[in-house]
Amino acid sequence: xxxxxxxxxxxxxxxxxxxxxxxxxxxxxxxxxxxxxxxxxxxxxxxxxxxxxxxxxxxxxxxxxxxxxxxxxxxxxxxxxxxxxxxxxxxxxxxxxxxxxxxxxxxxxxxxxxxxxxxxxxxxxxxxxxxxxxxxxxxxxxxxxxxxxxxxx
Amino acid sequence: xxxxxxxxxxxxxxxxxxxxxxxxxxxxxxxxxxxxxxxxxxxxxxxxxxxxxxxxxxxxxxxxxxxxxxxxxxxxxxxxxxxxxxxxxxxxxxxxxxxxxxxxxxxxxxxxxxxxxxxxxxxxxxxxxxxxxxxxxxxxxxxxxxxxxxxxx
Numbered sequence: 378x379x380x381x382x383x384x385x386x387x388x389x390x391x392x393x394x395x396x397x398x399x400x401x402x403x404x405x406x407x408x409x410x411x412x413x414x415x416x417x418x419x420x421x422x423x424x425x426x427x428x429x430x431x432x433x434x435x436x437x438x439x440x441x442x443x444x445x446x447x448x449x450x451x452x453x454x455x456x457x458x459x460x461x462x463x464x465x466x467x468x469x470x471x472x473x474x475x476x477x478x479x480x481x482x483x484x485x486x487x488x489x490x491x492x493x494x495x496x497x498x499x500x501x502x503x504x505x506x507x508x509x510x511x512x513x514x515x516x517x518x519x520x521x522x523x524x525x526x527x528x529x530x
Numbered sequence: 531x532x533x534x535x536x537x538x539x540x541x542x543x544x545x546x547x548x549x550x551x552x553x554x555x556x557x558x559x560x561x562x563x564x565x566x567x568x569x570x571x572x573x574x575x576x577x578x579x580x581x582x583x584x585x586x587x588x589x590x591x592x593x594x595x596x597x598x599x600x601x602x603x604x605x606x607x608x609x610x611x612x613x614x615x616x617x618x619x620x621x622x623x624x625x626x627x628x629x630x631x632x633x634x635x636x637x638x639x640x641x642x643x644x645x646x647x648x649x650x651x652x653x654x655x656x657x658x659x660x661x662x663x664x665x666x667x668x669x670x671x672x673x674x675x676x677x678x679x680x681x682x683x
Contacts (some may be wrong), residue, residue, distance in 0.1 A: 387637075389626070389634065390626050393629050400551040404547070467666070471666065473542070473543050476619060477543060477544075493662065493671055494672055496664070499661070501661065502621075502659070503658055505653075506648070506654070508652070510663065513620070513621075517646060518644055522640075
């Protein structure tokens with residue numbers, strides 16, 4: 378099924394795709410952010426085939442994004458929680474959501490409404506420079522390095 | 531090849547994956563942000579099979595992310611440029627890059643270095659609330675809506 382390994386490319390976008398690029402993975406991660414922890418709950422919320430879900434969960438555990446913990450002995454039952462590495466996918470998830478809200482949402486409004494509880498408002502997420510606080514736009518960011526070319530083939 | 535259509539799910543993450551979820555798509559978009567416009571240049575930079583690249587470019591044009599323009603008559607040659615919708619993927623790309631830099635970069639440092647030309651520093655990109663300017667963290671953002679469940683199956 379897998380076509381190419383992106384892990385060997387010396388590019389952080391490619392390496393991220395190697396981990397979360399399988400389409401279902403980000404939706405499993407989305408549900409984990411929604412507080413879902415158990416196999417049957419992921420299955421019910423995603424409407425995903427059980428074997429596909431099992432494969433995705435295993436891959437997310439292997440990549441250190443979800444932590445698998447026994448929560449019941451007989452029968453053995455496990456739950457899945459986001460690790461620090463997994464929680465750090467939040468900006469990726471929110472950026473994808475924001476883009477989809479803006480460009481792929483024809484039926485009258487975003488399906489999910491976010492509220493920033495700290496200030497009580499719609500956060501309208503923006504990516505900014507941590508140093509000066511300005512919003513990052515492509516023409517003002519210079520990228521230098523090896524990222525464009527595959528490191529090995 | 532395609533396993534599931536995520537376009538019918540009432541979720542902006544799923545709809546975004548429907549458009550950019552094919553692994554190569556984000557790398558084609560990455561190269562477009564790097565200024566690449568021509569088929570042969572995409573091909574050389576990505577080391578991608580020509581038929582796969584042609585399919586990806588066509589899909590990105592169909593989804594309105596790239597604009598295809600004739601730049602030479604005989605023989606006919608086209609170039610591909612990011613549309614406004616395409617340029618708006620910048621936060622997704624940068625968030626993925628930042629995550630990969632942090633978590634999937636074992637060989638001593640990120641392969642690409644960003645400089646925010648407006649302030650001259652490494653931007654260390656952060657996702658913030660546009661209203662209050664604070665960094666968005668999962669436990670401080672409430673999500674309400676229909677996003678979790680598929681709208682139709």
